[in-house]
Amino acid sequence: MAARDVNAISRQIQDATSGLRMRRLRQADWSRRLVRETHLRCEDLIWPVFVRDGNGAEPVVSMPGVERRSIEGCVEAAREARDLGIPVISLFPYTDPSLRDETGSEALNPNNLVCRTARAIKAAVPEIGIMCDAALDPYTSHGHDGLMDGERILNDATVEVLMRQSVIQAEAGADIIGPSDMMDGRVACIRSALDDAGLRDTMIMAYSAKYASAFYGPFRDAVGSNAMLKGDKRTYQMDYANVDEALREAVQDIAEGADMIMVKPGLAYLDVLSRLTQELNVPTFAYQTSGEYAMIMAAAGNGWLDGDAAILEVLTAYKRAGASGILTYFSPKIARTLRG
Template structure:
């Protein structure tokens, strides 16, 4: 007599030990109840491009939905950040080509565009944090982050200028200095310069693992350095094949006094982000670069992706990998969505 075969239900229960993982996924409320990673407006830093003038925002062609803003409109953006509970905005200047030179001297001007925007925002919206980029590429005629001698980006001479740039920004009211230049030793020198200037409370978020990436093109359009760049940045930005090197860079920056570290770009380097967050257990940030943003927006524009879903999914991926927060051009949109 042939034995009765177990039912499919009995076989599944035997294989899974009776554990049905789909039980927790069956309703929206149960999925929210057990969600491991939470994304909120408090996780966001909003990068903003500032420009001269007082007229309407100037769209960045390669970044749909992003515009260069006058100082007046930057203040309005900061008020919007406050209303959306976004804690920090990051300022990046579009510098008039006539103000660019070989050494990026406009970066040292206490009345430059970033400093004026910083003072205006702090006067109007003091409760919003301001992060300023420390690098010379928005100010140099050759588009590099440091001083160029012949075909070489010189390290020590560049660091000397970066220290002065950081102090100028801090004295204007900047809360977080973001050295993105990738020169050796710049974090320790900047920390010393800030302390000597009486800016001990100014924080440093070091771009510790900033890779020589193909994902920066739209950003360079936005700040006006793309067409000026001579050569590439591979002698100072990291090789995208390396991960151990990122650990050494982060360790060095923290030893020199960095309060926070960053990985840039984000999605192509989630493994590096997870490794640094786990290894150092310090506030670790990711930058969703202009190229990442524009890829998503291009796909949305062609009807290939659901923009809102792709936006939230990618930002949640950074958090899941260990990011304390994310610099993203989606900040106001995703914050409004989460609050709504």
């Protein structure tokens, strides 16, 4: 195209828009910040923390920069979260194989690793919120989230165990119970069990749209269930092709008493997150999974992208899609960035 034609078109655009220049608002850092539509804050973060028995920390090889911490290490993490303005940490146990069995009985031990950790944190850092998962996969010898009869997951029998597990965790200090198992009816039963135990103030954040995903591998390494898992979890976790089903799951969980809901994984499911936040008027969270974390860390470690910039961009995308908050292993790193 000739230069004069380009100039003519430019003049026509100027006339049509009466001098509008969208780039004016982008020309300086202060003006970009002034009109920014979406904001990521320290208060939006939940920090998943892995706990192990014994002393010291142990690296999770598939999650560079993430460790399994001792109980005292988790207390230190809670202090760090408090100082950074992160409101909640979420505890996940690495259970010794000798304590695992077919029924996940260690989940019902009031003195198990998660309960001891929750009590220690509440004693030392009472102002930090604690979230604990209601699920059996860290405790079962087969690596599944429920009780099994052969190759079949037993829904109602599993829910009975989850009710007891939830009460035990809440009594130990958990402020939020996160049912992550995807059994039908578990939210109503857990709510009833907590209320009957006098724990009416304990909140429930339901993993309402938890998909059968390839992005969970490093997490399973961290809690020690990867090598034990027999088969897959597609009979209870959601088909990643479905969106309407996620809405139905979330509506059911809210009706059963969930205070908050969650979409997991996050990045590949922003459409699901956006739809739930637009159609349902409840706090909705996203979980940036271990696989998402590992991808960013691997690419940054190889110099293929700017890791810090990518973390901010992705977490802001969760917020832009409507997330009330984000569970992310980057929580302390991004909180330090946000605080300057």
